[in-house]
Amino acid sequence: MEEVALGDMTDRWYWSLEGSGDFSVASVRKLIDDIRLPEVSSQTRWIKAVPIKVNVLAWKGRLDGLPSRLNISRKGMDITSILCPICDRKVEFVSHVFFACHVDKDNFQKICR
Structure with missing residues (x-):
């Protein structure tokens, strides 16, 4: 059995996909792209000028997931x-x-x- 050492510090959330430990939407998008790109020829690219629901609808439509x-x-x-x-x-x-x-x-x- 391994020994566990606890440090005297405040608990905090840690995001393992980022080297800094901080959460980012870009890291999630990269993870999705890495998983989906073998099946899909285009990456998820959100157009900031339109509502997110329109971006998601276009993405799901592109994947034939509607x-x-x-x-x-x-x-x-x-x-x-x-x-x-x-x-x-x-x-x-x-x-x-x-x-x-x-x-x-x-x-x-x-x-x-």
Whole structure:
């Protein structure tokens, strides 16, 4: 059994990913990138001018990690249809919802005006 020596000092939080022991968002992002980069061709890059929820949505969309009907079906959940509920023509997957659905495109163009 190893002997433990306790020093006479105040307890503090220590972040083991940083050499300084201090927490940083950059160290967490680097850890995520190191784990995810073999699967993903781009690193997580947050755009500071937009809300964090938009950054996360774009990142999850890039990873095809959003709960589209196709993704829900792939996970074994029984759903009535994997067709897009908006246009009811094509399979609902992430790129269809954001870029290919003709109804969404029309709505997006109206919003952008």
